[in-house]
Amino acid sequence: MPELPEVETVKRSLEPLLCQKKINKVIISKEIVIAHPDADEFCRCLKGKSFEALLRRGKYLQFVLNSKDTLIAHLRMTGRFVLAPAYEIIPKHTHAIFTLEDGNELRFTDVRRFGRLWLIKEGEKDSFSGLNNLGPEPFSPSFNSQYLYHKLNKRKVSIKQALLDQAVVAGLGNIYVDESLFAAGIAPWRKTGEITKEEWERLAKIIPEILADSIKNRGTSFRDYRDGLGQKGDNLVRLKVYQRKGKPCPRCGEEIQKTVIAQRSTFYCPLCQK
């Protein structure tokens, strides 16, 4: 579900409410969501610790604790982290509850149970979560046209598949790849080896702009996504191609088409994207 703008919105909504707050107790009701270490140790290590900072890298959340241990989370398709008063009804599919000293609970809810949590202790090497295999952040200077060209010009995959690869660039998913390729005027099935220098430049410039716009709108709530307070984002109405099959292209009026590329639904304008 959540891509970079949605995870960033969760981060921003939770950070001020969570920092310096102490965890009294952790309850895990679906142990499968704890990927490392085992659920018992996970709970034992977190009990009594305080949240010190909340960071985002790609689609991962990093909750840094006062012990310098880090709780890492990936929401995958339907995961949510929502802070709510302990007296509020616990939603269905809540798999982990962090009871805070201030009377609130941080709840991890995930209908499809693809989301995962990891606890990495201070000094421990994180070879578990995948966080260390990510490509550059789209907002970092190292994400530029030269980087994209050198990384991808020898590869045989479609540009759509390449941009979905988190080792190429961190944080893009199905929505923002389609939106970025539309904005750059590039057809999603094009092979990366055939993308021109000008096109790489357009992509490197446009991707951070598309993501920043969505962050301003607090993310896209296509279906399940909510921020750290359970609120929907407002970016859905801003999408130009994603989920707009049969509707007019906002640039040229042609009907938006839908196809499948890299096993994912793919939306594009047949006239604007070459």
Added chain:
DNA sequence: AGATGCACCTGTATGC
């Protein structure tokens, strides 16, 4: 090494 396809899950929309 790089490419591909499927497995992991539940809920919802669609069609017969």
Added chain:
DNA sequence: TGCATACAGGTGCATC
């Protein structure tokens, strides 16, 4: 209404 099928913001692993 009931049932079958397809599909959904993602990733990891087996296989070729």
